[in-house]
Amino acid sequence: MLAAKGIEKKYGNLPVLKGVDIQIEKGEVVSIVGSSGAGKSTLLHILGTLDRPDKGEVTLNGTRIDKLKGKALARFRNKHIGFIFQFHHLLPEFTALENVCIPGWIAGNKRKATEERAKELLGILGLGARLENKPSQLSGGEQQRVAVARALINQPDIIMADEPTGNLDSANARDLHQLFTDLSKKYNQTFLIVTHNEELAKLSNRILQMKDGKMIF
Numbered sequence: 001m002l003a004a005k006g007i008e009k010k011y012g013n014l015p016v017l018k019g020v021d022i023q024i025e026k027g028e029v030v031s032i033v034g035s036s037g038a039g040k041s042t043l044l045h046i047l048g049t050l051d052r053p054d055k056g057e058v059t060l061n062g063t064r065i066d067k068l069k070g071k072a073l074a075r076f077r078n079k080h081i082g083f084i085f086q087f088h089h090l091l092p093e094f095t096a097l098e099n100v101c102i103p104g105w106i107a108g109n110k111r112k113a114t115e116e117r118a119k120e121l122l123g124i125l126g127l128g129a130r131l132e133n134k135p136s137q138l139s140g141g142e143q144q145r146v147a148v149a150r151a152l153i154n155q156p157d158i159i160m161a162d163e164p165t166g167n168l169d170s171a172n173a174r175d176l177h178q179l180f181t182d183l184s185k186k187y188n189q190t191f192l193i194v195t196h197n198e199e200l201a202k203l204s205n206r207i208l209q210m211k212d213g214k215m216i217f
Contacts, residue, residue: 002022007022034109040194086166090146117153144168
């Protein structure tokens with residue numbers, strides 16, 4: 001489903017990615033582990049179209065996403081890729097329900113249908129009673145689950161998570177990784193997760209390790 005070949009990236013004279021290949025199949029939960037500076041987040045950002053490779057190609061369901069630009073890129077990203085980051089990036093002035101709905105509204109989906117799907121997702125994630133709460137009224141774990149619902153709202157092909165448990169305590173971290181596994185089984189949802197936590201990565205279907213800008217096999 002997602003394939004990248006020969007990905008290279010430099011920042012100035014510093015090579016960060018040195019010819020990375022990766023392939024992710026539909027419904028997989030895949031974790032990328034490695035020490036800081038290994039290139040994990042840079043690779044994730046390139047695969048998610050948030051950055052561009054200097055060399056190589058990235059294909060998602062037959063589309064060369066590294067070639068997309070401007071509005072076409074923004075539309076493709078909004079429809080096909082969901083993101084979860086270490087810091088949830090919820091908008092503080094909006095409720096949990098509104099935060100989840102925003103990507104759906106941006107996509108031009110009908111308002112009522114988007115709200116119904118958002119309510120369904122928040123209910124599945126144990127937040128059915130927190131729809132009208134703003135981020136400041138939610139715990140860290142609850143905020144991150146709102147971010148998960150937001151990532152799911154447009155039924156993306158893949159969700160990319162960059163250190164999603166890095167700001168959570170150990171119990172909430174385990175719960176979040178288990179949630180990814182459960183969602184993958186329930187919806188055949190694909191997840192690509194960057195994490196430092198190898199114990200939690202073991203909950204994935206597959207673990208990839210990076211070192212010095214390369215995959216270790």
